[in-house]
Amino acid sequence: MxxxxxxxxxxxxxxxxxxxxxxxxxxxxxxxxxxxLFKQGDPGNTFYIIIRGSxxxxxxxxxxxxxxxxxxxxxxxxxELALIDGKPRSATAESLEETVLLTVTNESFHLLLRAHYDxxxxxxxxxxxxxxxxxxxVYDLTFLDPSARIVKxxxxxxxxxxxRVGDKIVICSEFDRNSMSGLAGVDxxxxxxxxxxxxxxxxxxxxxxxxxxxxxxLYQSSYVG
Numbered sequence: 001m002x003x004x005x006x007x008x009x010x011x012x013x014x015x016x017x018x019x020x021x022x023x024x025x026x027x028x029x030x031x032x033x034x035x036x037l038f039k040q041g042d043p044g045n046t047f048y049i050i051i052r053g054s055x056x057x058x059x060x061x062x063x064x065x066x067x068x069x070x071x072x073x074x075x076x077x078x079x080e081l082a083l084i085d086g087k088p089r090s091a092t093a094e095s096l097e098e099t100v101l102l103t104v105t106n107e108s109f110h111l112l113l114r115a116h117y118d119x120x121x122x123x124x125x126x127x128x129x130x131x132x133x134x135x136x137x138v139y140d141l142t143f144l145d146p147s148a149r150i151v152k153x154x155x156x157x158x159x160x161x162x163x164r165v166g167d168k169i170v171i172c173s174e175f176d177r178n179s180m181s182g183l184a185g186v187d188x189x190x191x192x193x194x195x196x197x198x199x200x201x202x203x204x205x206x207x208x209x210x211x212x213x214x215x216x217x218l219y220q221s222s223y224v225g
Contacts, residue, residue, distance in 0.1 A: 001026075001051075001102070007075040008049055010126045018119050025108040029101050037093040037101075044082030044089050045106050050074050053099025056179060057091050068182025071096070073161055073173075083109045149184040150194045151223045154204065158213045167216040175211045 005011050005019045014022070028051070031037065037048065040059060048055070050072055057078055058068045069091055072078050078093065083106045113120040157180075162169035181191040198204035201221060205212040218224060 004049065004051060004075065004102070008077045010047075010077060010080055010123060012126060013122045014119065018116070018122075021112065021116060021119065022104075025112055026102045026104050029103060031095045031099045031101065033095055033097045033099075035095045035099075037095065038079075038089050040089055040092045042089045044079065044086055047077065047079045047083045047104045047106070047109070048093070049077045049102040049104075051100040051102060053101075054096040055093055055099060056096055057093045058182065059091050066182070068179050070183065071176065071179040076160075082106055146184065146186045146190050147194045147197075148223065150180065150186060150191060151198070151218070153180060153183045154198075154213060155218070162213070167214060169213045169215060170210055171213070172210045174209055175206050 001023050002016060002019050005014075005022060011019060011022060026049070031053075037055065038044075038046075052074055054071060054073045055078065056068055056071045058066045060066045070078070079089075081087070082089070083104065086106050113123070158169040158171055161173070162171045177188060177191060177195075181188050184191065195204065195206070199206065201217060203214050203217045203221060203223070205214070
């Protein structure tokens with residue numbers, strides 16, 4: 001599990017000894033598909049690390065319409081703010097498939113931080129990095145056009161979960177249109193129009209169980225300024 005913890009941004013700069021200390025306060029849980037882990041407004045008291053499976057995080061209005069904020073996969077983490085302030089959840093999290101998670105409660109995490117200032121300092125640095133990344137997302141939604149937001153999120157997903165094969169990146173999962181439209185802040189009609197153009201230019205190839213991004217063709221296209 002130490003190798004898994006090394007992939008968690010919050011713990012990225014920690015030594016093996018520090019990671020062993022963190023691992024000592026984790027618990028392992030298994031969830032069936034479509035299990036709600038927490039709802040928007042619930043008390044925030046747990047941090048999650050995905051061992052296997054995937055989880056979507058979203059908000060919804062009174063009519064039940066969802067706005068997907070992110071989709072997390074193996075090696076990703078979410079809910080870290082609960083470790084710090086314990087305030088109510090700002091979104092809902094639901095497993096998309098059978099999912100195995102490591103969890104850390106804020107109570108045990110606070111005890112760890114009090115005992116290990118070196119770990120506390122590294123956590124603060126990583127939280128600052130996440131805040132800067134959020135500022136970039138706000139900028140994107142404000143200033144980038146829909147097609148640019150879609151392409152940027154496809155590239156981001158490829159970098160996080162893809163496998164490089166020559167000039168291409170292969171992502172070994174079915175392309176999730178609903179999640180991608182939510183992440184880019186566009187409706188499905190706009191997403192499908194952009195996808196058709198990406199496929200026409202052979203920048204993106206969609207398969208049944210995987211999709212491929214041609215990096216060379218992307219950087220030769222008008223999508224990259």
